[in-house]
Amino acid sequence: MVNNIIEIKNLTKKFGNFTAVDNIKLSIREGEIFGFLGPNGAGKTTTISMLTTLIKPTSGTATIANHDLSEESVDIRSIIGVVPQSFSLFSELTAQENLTYIGRLYNMDAKEIKSRSEYLLKQMALFEHKERISGVFSGGMKQRLSLAASLMSNPKILFMDEPTTGLDPQSRIAIRELTEQLNKQGMTIIYTTHDMEEAEKICDRIVIMDKGRIIADGTAEELKHKIMSGHMIEVKLESEPKELSSELKKLPFVTAVEHSGQLINITVKRKEGVFFALSEFFLKKGIQVEEIKYREPSLEEVFVTLTKKDLRD
Amino acid sequence: MPKTDNKKKNIKEKVVDLKKVSAIIQKNFIVMTRDRIRLLPLLLFPIFMILVLGFTTGNSPKHIPAAIVSFDNSAMAENIQQQIYDSQTFSVRYRVSTEDEAKRLLDSGKISVIIEIPPNLGEDIDNNIPAQIIIIVDESDSSISATSNQALGAIINNAATSITIQKLEGYQQSVSAAASALGNFAGNQQNQYGIIAQETSDAGSYLDSAQSFNKQYSNELTLSLPSSSPILIAANSTNNYDTYNNNLTNVSSPNIIYSESPVATQIKGQIAITQKFGASIAVANGKVHAAQVIATQANKNQQVLQQNYDSQVRKPLITIQTFTESSAQNIVRPLSVEDKAAYGSSGLRAIDFLIPSLIAMTIFQGAVMGMGRAVAGEKRDGSLTRVFLTPTSNTTIISGTLLFYVLFELLRASFLIIFSVIVFNIKIQGSLFLIALILILYITISTTIGMIISSVVKTEQQFQAIAMLISLPTMFLSGVFFPLQAMPKIMQSIANFLPITYAANALRGVMVKALPLQMISYPLIILLIFLVICITCVVTVFKRDIE
Numbered sequence: 001m002v003n004n005i006i007e008i009k010n011l012t013k014k015f016g017n018f019t020a021v022d023n024i025k026l027s028i029r030e031g032e033i034f035g036f037l038g039p040n041g042a043g044k045t046t047t048i049s050m051l052t053t054l055i056k057p058t059s060g061t062a063t064i065a066n067h068d069l070s071e072e073s074v075d076i077r078s079i080i081g082v083v084p085q086s087f088s089l090f091s092e093l094t095a096q097e098n099l100t101y102i103g104r105l106y107n108m109d110a111k112e113i114k115s116r117s118e119y120l121l122k123q124m125a126l127f128e129h130k131e132r133i134s135g136v137f138s139g140g141m142k143q144r145l146s147l148a149a150s151l152m153s154n155p156k157i158l159f160m161d162e163p164t165t166g167l168d169p170q171s172r173i174a175i176r177e178l179t180e181q182l183n184k185q186g187m188t189i190i191y192t193t194h195d196m197e198e199a200e201k202i203c204d205r206i207v208i209m210d211k212g213r214i215i216a217d218g219t220a221e222e223l224k225h226k227i228m229s230g231h232m233i234e235v236k237l238e239s240e241p242k243e244l245s246s247e248l249k250k251l252p253f254v255t256a257v258e259h260s261g262q263l264i265n266i267t268v269k270r271k272e273g274v275f276f277a278l279s280e281f282f283l284k285k286g287i288q289v290e291e292i293k294y295r296e297p298s299l300e301e302v303f304v305t306l307t308k309k310d311l312r313d
Numbered sequence: 314m315p316k317t318d319n320k321k322k323n324i325k326e327k328v329v330d331l332k333k334v335s336a337i338i339q340k341n342f343i344v345m346t347r348d349r350i351r352l353l354p355l356l357l358f359p360i361f362m363i364l365v366l367g368f369t370t371g372n373s374p375k376h377i378p379a380a381i382v383s384f385d386n387s388a389m390a391e392n393i394q395q396q397i398y399d400s401q402t403f404s405v406r407y408r409v410s411t412e413d414e415a416k417r418l419l420d421s422g423k424i425s426v427i428i429e430i431p432p433n434l435g436e437d438i439d440n441n442i443p444a445q446i447i448i449i450v451d452e453s454d455s456s457i458s459a460t461s462n463q464a465l466g467a468i469i470n471n472a473a474t475s476i477t478i479q480k481l482e483g484y485q486q487s488v489s490a491a492a493s494a495l496g497n498f499a500g501n502q503q504n505q506y507g508i509i510a511q512e513t514s515d516a517g518s519y520l521d522s523a524q525s526f527n528k529q530y531s532n533e534l535t536l537s538l539p540s541s542s543p544i545l546i547a548a549n550s551t552n553n554y555d556t557y558n559n560n561l562t563n564v565s566s567p568n569i570i571y572s573e574s575p576v577a578t579q580i581k582g583q584i585a586i587t588q589k590f591g592a593s594i595a596v597a598n599g600k601v602h603a604a605q606v607i608a609t610q611a612n613k614n615q616q617v618l619q620q621n622y623d624s625q626v627r628k629p630l631i632t633i634q635t636f637t638e639s640s641a642q643n644i645v646r647p648l649s650v651e652d653k654a655a656y657g658s659s660g661l662r663a664i665d666f667l668i669p670s671l672i673a674m675t676i677f678q679g680a681v682m683g684m685g686r687a688v689a690g691e692k693r694d695g696s697l698t699r700v701f702l703t704p705t706s707n708t709t710i711i712s713g714t715l716l717f718y719v720l721f722e723l724l725r726a727s728f729l730i731i732f733s734v735i736v737f738n739i740k741i742q743g744s745l746f747l748i749a750l751i752l753i754l755y756i757t758i759s760t761t762i763g764m765i766i767s768s769v770v771k772t773e774q775q776f777q778a779i780a781m782l783i784s785l786p787t788m789f790l791s792g793v794f795f796p797l798q799a800m801p802k803i804m805q806s807i808a809n810f811l812p813i814t815y816a817a818n819a820l821r822g823v824m825v826k827a828l829p830l831q832m833i834s835y836p837l838i839i840l841l842i843f844l845v846i847c848i849t850c851v852v853t854v855f856k857r858d859i860e
Contacts, residue, residue, distance in 0.1 A: 054701055054857055074325035078704035088695025090340065092347040097340075104336035105703035133347070149699065 005030040005157060005188050006051065010060035013046050020046040022212035023060065028190065028205075033183050035203030036192040037299075039307055043212040044192045045085065048161050051190070052082050065156060078106065081155035083163045087142045091135025095126055095145050098134055099152055106153040113152075120148040123178070140171030147178065157188045164198060176202055196299035206299075210307045223302050231271055234295040235264045235278065238288040251277065265295070330709045337700075337713025338720070341687065345721065351686070359675035359729050366671065366793065367664045367737045377457055379426040380407040380415045387435020393446065393472050397428060402464035416449070425451045426461045438476055492633035499626040506618055510611040517604045524598060665740070667793060668733045669820035673813050674791040675729065676722050676752070677759045681780050683718050684763025688855075689776040692767075701857045711764065711855055718760040719753065726752050743823035747830060751823065754840045755816035761847035762812075768855045787813050815839045 006028035013021040021043040028034045036044045049055045051062060053073040062069045067076045089098045096117060103113035121127040124144040129137070134145055143163060150158060160179065164172040180202055183189050193199050199206055200220045208216040208223070216223050241264075245257040248266060253274055256267040268274050275292060282289050345352065381397065383390055397403055406424055409415050415427040429447035437444045448465050450458045691697035700710060730748075733739040741748070762783065770776045790800070790808040800808075808814045815836035822828040822836075830837075 052702060054698065071323055072325075073323055074704045074706065077702060080702075082702045084695055084698060084702075086695045088699045090344060090696050091694065092344040093340070097343060101336060101340045102699070102703060105333055105700060105705045107330070107332060107704075153703075 003030045004028065006062065006064050006190075008047075008051075008060075008062040011047070011050060011057050011062055012059045013043075013050060013055065014058045019212050021050070021057075024209075024212075024214050026207060026214060026217070028188065030188055031183070031186060032204040033179065033189045033191055033202055035199040035206040036190065036209060037194065037196070037199055037206055037303065038209035039194065042209040042307075044209055045161055046212075047209070048082075048159050048190065048192060052080060052159055053077055078153065079156045081150035081153065081158045083143075083147050083150045083158070083160040085161045085165065087146060089134055089142070089146060089149060091133070093134060094131050095121065095134050095137075095148075096130040098145065099149055102149045102152045108153070116152055116154070117148070120151055124148045125174075140167050140174070143167060143171065143175060144178075147175065151182070155187070157190065158182060159190045159192075161192045162194070163191075164193070164195065172198075196303055200299045208303060208306055215306050216302070220299055223299065224297050226302070231268050231274075232295045232297065233266045233268055233274065233278065234291075234293055235266065235282075235289060236291040237262045237264070237282075238290050241287055244285075248281070251281065253277070262290075325704075326706045327708055328706050329712050330706065333705050333709045334713040334716060337710065338717040341714065341717035341721075355679050355683075355725065356728065358678075359671065359725075360732060362671055362675065362793075363668070363729065363733055363736070366667055367733075375401050376404040377402055377426055377461055378406050378424040379403040379428060379461075380409055380418050380424045381405055381428050381430070382409050382412055382415050383430040384432035385430050385434040389435035389438055389472070389476070390430050392475075393430065393434075393468065396468045396471065397465070400464055400468060402460060403428075419449065419451055422451075425457050428465060488633055492630055496626070496630050499622060503618060503622060506611075506615050510608070510615050513604065513608040513611045517608045520600055520604050664733075664737050665825050666821060668730075668737075668739055669824050670791045670793045670813075670817040672726055672729050673755065673817040673820060674788055674793055676726055676756055677787050677813055678784050679725060680718060680722050680756055680759035681763035681766065681784055683721065684714075684760055684767050685773060685776045685780060687714050687718065688764055688767035689770055689773045693773055707855055707857065708852065711851060715757065715760050715764060715851075718763075719756050722756040722760065723749075723752055726756070739824075741824050742827035743825075744827075744829075747823045747833070748820065751816060751819045751833070751837070751840070754837070754844060755812060755820075758812045758816075758840065758843045758847050761844070761851050764851050765847065765854055768851065787811055790814070791817060812840060812843045815843075 004027040006026075008024055008026040008028075010023050010025060011021055012019065012023050024043075024047065036047065038044050046055070050057050050069070051064065053069065053076055056070065064076045065079055067079075069076065090101070093101065099117040099120065100113055103117065108116065117130075118127070121130050124147060126141060126144055126148065129141065134142065137145060147160075147163070163179075164175050167175065176198065179189055179191065191199070191203060203220070205217075205219055206223060207214045216226060218226070240262055243259075244264065245259055248254055248257045248264070253268045253270055254266055255269055258265040266278070271294070278292060279289065379397070381394055383394060398405055403426065407415070407418055409418070412427070412429060415424075415429070418424045419427055427447075427449040429449070431444060431447070434444050434446075446465070446469055448461060450461050688697065691700075730739075730741070734741070763780065766779045766783070767776050770779055786807060788794075790804060790811055791813050819833040819836040819840070822833045
């Protein structure tokens with residue numbers, strides 16, 4: 001049985017009349033990478049800010065490693081690390097000075113600070129830049145330094161708030177790999193993103209938030225199945241066909257048909273015998289099929305289906 | 314998780330961790346030294362101010378071109394004109410006879426001031442009629458206007474004073490004469506009383522001798538009578554006239570026995586003489602008695618007069634004498650303005666008084682603006698958030714940040730004081746320890762105010778706006794640019810709510826007047842109250858809530 005390291009109980013945050021986080025309940029297990037997904041303004045960052053003691057909940061509470069959120073905020077801060085959305089280090093200080101300062105704020109002694117920062121700077125490939133003013137670093141370097149700063153105290157739980165936003169693919173991959181590596185060492189990671197692919201790749205479990213509420217909760221697989229009533233088959237034709245939808249719909253196992261160019265997406269009730277039946281259908285019509293395959297829905301489809309909108313403020 | 318009461322919870326958020334405070338101070342120091350562009354105006358701005366003010370204050374315009382229009386030839390008018398000529402402020406270029414002529418000169422820009430002496434000035438003053446000297450100033454230059462008015466005011470004031478002194482001296486002489494006349498009169502009165510008393514006393518003794526003569530005569534008369542004479546019996550029986558007279562009446566009864574005898578006739582004659590003589594003795598006795606009463610009363614009166622003379626004549630006389638002896642000038646001007654230095658003998662200048670205000674003003678600006686960067690700026694770039702994410706209490710963050718800026722502003726203030734000492738030869742009269750004490754108090758208040766503002770605002774722009782709202786009144790009510798006394802009452806009462814008013818007062822007191830601690834305790838106490846309020850406020854409003 002795995003312990004729940006974070007227990008969120010009826011957490012609510014209101015800004016005036018606006019409810020940013022609306023009575024959420026959630027448990028996060030020790031050692032997992034937990035993804036917070038949701039469109040902009042869904043309440044992800046507000047939730048993270050409450051869990052990291054930056055803002056006080058309007059009502060409800062949470063425990064983090066058995067520390068109460070509102071009563072033991074200092075204890076909580078000493079066991080968590082946070083990689084904020086933006087850089088948020090002292091751009092006038094060098095990489096080394098930033099880490100030293102953060103280390104001192106954790107009451108680490110000089111020796112500890114030296115060894116820990118050296119280890120982290122090497123791990124983040126910043127060791128040769130440690131005497132440079134961090135303000136002139138590239139986005140990727142800044143984010144790696146930010147990660148290093150968050151890891152100075154060797155936290156049990158690491159909160160990462162959209163850590164890869166605005167980074168180039170190389171940096172993104174590097175951050176993702178580091179995250180997985182840290183997780184393997186036993187660190188619980190709470191990962192906020194709106195990159196579905198990324199979430200799907202690294203998160204053990206995911207919640208999708210919208211308008212301050214949790215609207216879905218589970219593994220990526222579970223979430224996908226939540227929205228799918230059947231299976232999806234993608235048929236690629238050699239040429240653009242005439243209107244086929246109505247005829248396809250007459251087939252007993254077909255529930256929906258979507259048609260765009262050479263591609264036809266067909267939703268079916270069952271998998272058995274469907275490939276054969278469809279091949280036969282197109283053969284009869286004299287239409288050349290280039291490819292026919294099952295297709296899993298992307299997390300993005302799940303996301304859009306659940307949150308119903310594409311554009312957010 | 315059980316609910317605990319609100320008071321007890323989260324005590325760790327209130328504990329100040331000194332190690333972390335020193336980490337924050339060191340961090341801020343590095344940040345400050347890296348940001349040289351920001352450091353530059355912090356030092357250059359006050360230096361610029363000191364230079365500008367140091368070289369301009371105390372240099373009021375001199376030798377203002379002036380014209381005199383005089384309608385009076387009295388000695389008084391001449392005297393005033395001479396003083397205007399002698400003044401450093403005015404340079405009299407023209408003496409004209411009409412106002413129009415003078416105004417043409419003013420319009421042409423050849424002169425800036427017209428001074429007009431009215432007709433009959435001397436005569437009016439002699440007759441105690443108030444007289445006025447008119448000044449017409451080219452208002453386009455306010456400094457000329459102010460200086461001319463001031464300088465002429467001083468001249469007129471001087472003249473008015475000497476006129477008053479002259480008149481007063483006249484009064485003094487009359488009073489003095491009256492006093493001596495009164496003294497003489499009183500002296501004479503006293504002498505008169507003495508003479509009366511003496512004469513009365515003489516009268517008494519004269520009458521005494523008359524009485525004894527009478528008695529002696531009476532004795533002789535008695536001896537000349539036969540011893541059996543009833544007259545003698547009667548005379549011996551008493552010295553009292555009344556009894557004597559009665560006995561004598563009894564003696565007359567033998568009248569019947571010796572009637573018509575020659576002896577009887579002789580006795581009768583003797584009796585009649587003696588009776589007359591007795592009557593004259595009685596009258597003399599009565600007069601002596603009356604004379605003695607009068608003499609006693611005269612003595613008493615003289616004693617009372619002697620006592621009253623001291624209180625009623627001598628003391629008022631001394632008062633009058635003291636008045637006439639003291640200088641009329643001291644009576645007319647019990648208070649006077651001296652051009653000489655009031656404090657110390659070093660000859661203090663306006664700049665000496667200005668520097669404390671100037672330092673107080675620049676410190677406030679620097680401290681408040683510094684806090685804008687320290688809190689509002691770090692809020693904006695997220696670095697404060699990063700500090701909030703570490704197990705560091707609010708009070709530690711507040712202490713560390715405040716302490717650094719207090720140290721920094723203290724350094725800056727010292728630098729400015731040293732600069733003023735070198736460039737303007739400012740002399741620090743009072744205790745350096747007290748100066749440091751005032752500065753530390755005031756700087757802490759200023760930085761705390763900056764921190765309060767930056768805690769309640771959401772952006773650096775808002776910070777700038779609110780900081781301006783507080784630092785502008787501080788700047789203009791600091792007395793650096795305009796004297797506070799010259800401002801409307803409402804402005805002066807606003808100044809009462811600004812810490813700079815008290816800090817500048819205390820600083821000036823110590824730096825310029827070398828006042829000891831107890832003399833500046835009032836401003837220091839007010840500053841302490843400010844400090845307590847500010848610290849309470851900052852601990853309340855400085856929140857982690859990043860909203």
